[in-house]
Amino acid sequence: MGKWKEPKLTKKLYGGAGKRQLPAKACVHFLETSLEAKNACVLLSQSRLFEEPKLTQCCWEVIDVQAEMALRSKGFCKIDWQTLEVVVTREALNTKEVVVFEAVLNWAEAECKRQGLPTTLRNKRHVPGPALYLVRIPTMTLEEFTNSAAQSDILMLEETYNIILWYTTANKPPLDFLLTKRGGLAPQRCHRFQSSAYCSNQWRYRGRCDSIQIAADRKVFVAVLGLYGFSSGKAEYSVKIELKRLGVVLAQNLTRFVSDGSSSTSPVWFEHPVQVEQDTFYTASAMLDGSELSYFRQEGLTEVQCGKVAFQFQCSSDSTNSSWVQGGQIPELIFYA
Template sequence: MTTHTLTTAWQNQRSFEETNLQMLQNEVLCDVTFLVGSNKQEIKAHKFLLASRSQMFYSMFCSSPAETHDAIQVPDIEHEVMKTILRYIYTEDCEINTDSVMAILLGAKKYKLSRLEEKCRTFLTNRLTADNVCTILKNVHDLEEKELEQKCLSFIMERGDDALNADGLTALPKTAIRKIITSDNLQAEESTVYGACKRWAVEKCRQETGSADFSSADLRNQLGDLLHLIRFPLMTFETFASSASKDDILTADEKVSIFNCIANKSTSSDCKFSMKKRTGIFKIPAVKEERLIIKRFLNAPSREWMYNGLPDSISFKVSVKAKFLGVSLFSPINAGKIKGILKLQQGTTDILYEKNIEINYSPTKISEEVILDNNVDIVPGQLYTLYTKLTGGYTYYGTGGQTTVSAGNIDVSFAGNDFSLNGTDSTEGQFNYIILKTVSKDR
């Protein structure tokens, strides 16, 4: 009788996805083993379920009956990444973060998991900033993600000055640099373009020589045709005199030619460098969507908030129309994880979004962003409610909560509610920050 209860309780009381995950995590009736990473760590799974969800696994297990495939070598995917991919296969849900997204995307492409690929692409698109866009561009270029690559390039065109000053630019391939600086739509000062190209060439020389001992001739050789794509005549006389003209990357004749162009002593046909203005610099900026972090707490996070299955909840209103992208939840303070459910509701009953979540301990993180698979429209004046019901160990938590937070062109007001039974309210608790995107007026 006891055995029957133990073996049926979770089957009857959980969703299909949860029972799949239970079978995976407890290695029940597994019939295939993955030897993952350089250490060949074992992960057990089920051929039937893998083949039902992946064309690659179907071909592997079904096309050649003579081959049993009881043990599969996976040296190119790390253990935690493979666990995330399998979790998605079993439940169509997994946590993606900035550290793992590229590895997960690579694994999803390998096993032809198109829906997981799209989840990674959406995550990356929603995370583009001037600081990381060049790094993301480099990675998606390597993965031959053409659509994502174009989105990154378009973002750089709009945020040119900021993006070109980011550290990630120096890792870009020359083809990407060329695409950026040849565009008439690049919204960047030409001095910024020159500075970015020079930094890129310096880094390439360092990589090739292994030292910082290289000449201006080496930099010019590294730049090659990129040098003549920089529109030096668009600089002011003062800017060119204080920057590029002081370097020996340009020849003396080229410097004279540029000075004459700036002083209108030469025509475009006489100048060795393009005098065509970049349209992005001179047009009136369009109203764009802006990703905003709405931080609830003024103080540094405290420790030892207990998740014990009771709900945490906070309500909020916005002052202008926006899109809800995600929420940052505090992480465990010790080894382990928290897991449960996250909901976004309109008012207190109408569920707009719901997903199962799991946040693992990381020694370098105090919180982790949970990004929605699809953005949710939110309107001014309407009450919205965030709700979690989680279990696990101790986590960080916030104090010094603000009832009203302003960022960009939006004001967000927070309030406690009767659903929060674990201590979270407008002054302290969970929900480190929410992530919104303001909507442009012309949409």
């Protein structure tokens, strides 16, 4: 195997070197109507090639927040090596490091095919070049490492041995991989009530739907609905949360959570943060089944300013359990912006 060489960046995706076929306005328009996690990495590659900073920034907003979906998309495997390097270097990626590692392996297999190389372990190790060492393997848990990277056979035997020693011994060997965990993104919280939570026997669930409409004055990504639980002690709930737009379910999660009996909210996560477009109303819903007597709040706000984001709240016709703007459930949203 010869010395690794950095692949040349070409303008093949745009129909030939030196031929600019996608002007800036068309890029921006395509972004506004089509940018999502599955194509964000491809658009990032193209925006860097044609020096479109606005498109680049918008791509990063999606990739950072929805990193797992972006890195596991087919589009990620189509990016050029230079874009691979900047993505793997990215400090703000909001995902586990094992996802980054597996994405690099998938890209390497696709790159072997593009170069007409057999998809051998040797070639898959060779084509990422130094980008492989930008994966922060030591920040994985030991379980993640042993179930993924250690079994991939991409690492050399000495590398695998030293990483295991790094996990398990006090006298840690030097490693070629970065050791610091990515900073990720800091989530923000939006509380829609002014009053303190009430402990009352008047609020009951029985599997009915608590729902509220939300809108933001800029694009955000909703990750969590904060919910109230039992007002008289620890209790477990089964819950289904949804986020809809014009009646179409964009995301949902059927899970369980335990409330501790306090008036603090319990976070219930969507599988992935959900993109919420600017100045568009979405319906957030929760259907709980468990201990019936719950905390609730009153004195709800129709508008809440959270940092640079202003949220609006409206009543939802989906609500069959009395939640509305002025009171009830779904007191909190956790989001990225």
